[in-house]
Amino acid sequence: MVRDDAVFGCTGVLLIGTRGAAGPGEVLVRVRGGSEAFLAWSAEPLPARTTVLVIESRGNRQVDVMEWADPLDASPGDAD
Known part of the structure; x- marks a missing residue:
């Protein structure tokens, strides 16, 4: 099993x-100038269309993910 270090830290959508x-589920990850599909594992169940961060590569096109909200994507009305 060969780790794919290029996906570590990338974001995607389930x-x-x-x-x-x-x-697992399946995630479309933005990596290497395009998008690639991987099997996605998480500690807790996550619904389809959730934005996630890749936190580990299991090799064989499998990754560990966690839910992710990019702080730079916050709309101006979100700051209090």
């Missing part, structure tokens, strides 16, 4: 929600 320990 195409198929994850099920936590019960199984």
Whole structure:
């Protein structure tokens, strides 16, 4: 199993929600100047269309992800 270090720290969107320990979903990751699909594992279930951050590569086109909200994408009305 070869790690894919290029995906570490990349963001993506879940195409198929994850099920936590019960199984993976699928994520479309922005990497290498394009987008690539990977099996996505997370500690807690996450629904489809969730924006995620890749926190680890398992190799064999599998990654660990966590929910991610880019602080630079906050709209002006969000700051109080």
